[in-house]
Amino acid sequence: MKISLFSLSAVIALTIALSPSFSAAFPTNINRRPHNASPNPNAIADTSNPRSLAVVTSFKNHRVVRINISTKADLKVLTDNEQDLGFDYFTHDKGIGGAIDVRVPAQSFKTFQGLKLNYTTVVEDLQAMIDEEQRTNEVYEEQVWRHTVNQIKNTHSVQGREGGENQIFASPLAASAWFKGYHSYADHVKWLNAQIAGSKGKAKGFSAGKSFEGRPQAGIRFGTGGKHIVFHGTQHAREWVTTMTVEYMITQLLNTKNKKVAGYLKKYTFHIIPIMNPDGFVVSQTTNRLHRKNTQPNGQCLGTDINRNWDSHFGEGGSSTDPCAIDYMGPRPFSTPEASNMARYLRSLPNVAAYLDIHSFSQLWMVPFGYTSTRPGTYAYMDGLAAKAVTALEKVHGTRFRHGDIFHTIYQSSGTSVDYVYEVVKAKVAMAVELRDTGRNGFMLPPDQILPTGEETWAAMAAILDNIK
Ligand SMILES: [Zn+2]
Structure with missing residues (x-):
């Protein structure tokens, strides 16, 4: 079994397959929260244990909003609420007269609207955007990257395991395909080794x-x-x-x-x-x-x-x-x-x-x-x-x-x-x-x-x- 690149959906599927207590552990709302977690919505996003396949963070209905800050009072409202509402600042400009992009967790949005800040919505559903990125990458992985690797293997006499991998990742053909998509950590390691070799x-x-x-x-x-x-x-x-x-x-x-x-x-x-x-x-x-x-x-x-x-x-x-x-x-x-x-x-x-x-x-x-x-x-x-x-x-x-x-x-x-x-x-x-x-x-x-x-x-x-x- 292989969990490779951009396997968030594979991980979710696998979690379901492997965990007999899936439905009990994770209610249908996959924006799930451990039992002992605080109400801080950032805690939900950041509690993920990287070593556990069981915790995949979903950003379903999380919005990205661009907040226009015109007064000192706006700035105070923003900073007073950032912790409770779990704001994730995507950009940094918190000055008066500026605008700042903030991720607002789904469960905080109503309260956020109640703050009456001047804002426009930049992203309606962040998870949809993440899913789209993953789909694009899967297509790239399948149709461009793997295809290129096979082409290199077929046209060159690629040597044994490590030498072969270096030959593939450092070939000019691979170089032109590499920058057309995002890559897994494992492939980045191979890529760097190949440049050195x-x-x-x-x-x-x-x-x-x-x-x-x-x-x-x-x-x-x-x-x-x-x-x-x-x-x-x-x-x-x-x-x-x-x-x-x-x-x-x-x-x-x-x-x-x-x-x-x-x-x-x-x-x-x-x-x-x-x-x-x-x-x-x-x-x-x-x-x-x-x-x-x-x-x-x-x-x-x-x-x-x-x-x-x-x-x-x-x-x-x-x-x-x-x-x-x-x-x-x-x-x-x-x-x-x-x-x-x-x-x-x-x-x-x-x-x-x-x-x-x-x-x-x-x-x-x-x-x-x-x-x-x-x-x-x-x-x-x-x-x-x-x-x-x-x-x-x-x-x-x-x-x-x-x-x-x-x-x-x-x-x-x-x-x-x-x-x-x-x-x-x-x-x-x-x-x-x-x-x-x-x-x-x-x-x-x-x-x-x-x-x-x-x-x-x-x-x-x-x-x-x-x-x-
Ligand atoms: Zn940075």
Whole structure:
């Protein structure tokens, strides 16, 4: 029996098949809640045990609403109710005059309407969107990816098990099919190994350390320059397009035929991790599509927000002490192995010329600080690079990004990777990027946008690499 890619429905079916007490344990409303759970609706979403097939989180009739915040009073109503109503902030702009996208759980919607905030509905039923994503991926998996793998097997003499897999995942035919859909964690691991094996010694594999559940934070390292460039995707699990985009940039940087790229590899050494939060990523593919945090248990809720857990102005605003909140900072700085490992790895490098933490969504290219409104000493240099990046990005497909410091561009946040890497690691440039889109599809970015997102982000990255001092 095989539970493979995007198997949420398979998991549900299997759960029914395996569990004799299914009907008793899970009433027909599959938005189910453990008996001892609190009324906090976020607790329902985040209680999923990643090791149990029995708990699959449904977002049936959860809405995404865009709330317009015009007064201080609006802001107060929002923050006063966020915990009780289980708001899950999809975007960050909580300032007056701004708008913010929020997931409102089905059972909170009536109360939410009673708050009389000014809002429009962006997504009517989030589960329908998740189901659609899964259907699209199943079709892709069947008709494009498996088909391509078979084609490679038939036209090339593919060697034994591991060598064969590397040959398949690194072949040019596979490269063109890979970015047309989303992939399972297991396939991402194979893909990265294949790039390393196929680089003819140019690239080496490394791991920043082990996740809470013991998965490697696996990366690829190449280049011979004295300036180090570090970037990663998926610090937040549900932001799937970030993994694909980081992988797309790896393929561009490993393209030996491009003269400009050859120059980058002489000037820089690259350290790239497609999946910084592997445990959370697996949860987002198996039990809770909207899981954001890692998987350290915190009483009744699952996970710490890794990007509020770095040892830089920890807990100084824009992070939560509530273990059920999506931005739960953890009990102490670096309580998450994922952040602590990454920090140790970064500190071991002699000269970090640029660090980029790739997120989705909102279309923003940001620099420190998140914790304070005071801008860093080298703000002009960093934001100048960000400006060049978004100009280059827009030229590719017309996608418009905003740029600036985190505090002013979105909202205060503390304990984040970029503040730490700028202040403690002393990286010359630290950037937090939010890829496509601006909310229409949000985390469920359709697969036909993977390649364009990769192309435009690569253009932005090249602009940065061209202009680093
Ligand atoms: Zn994120």
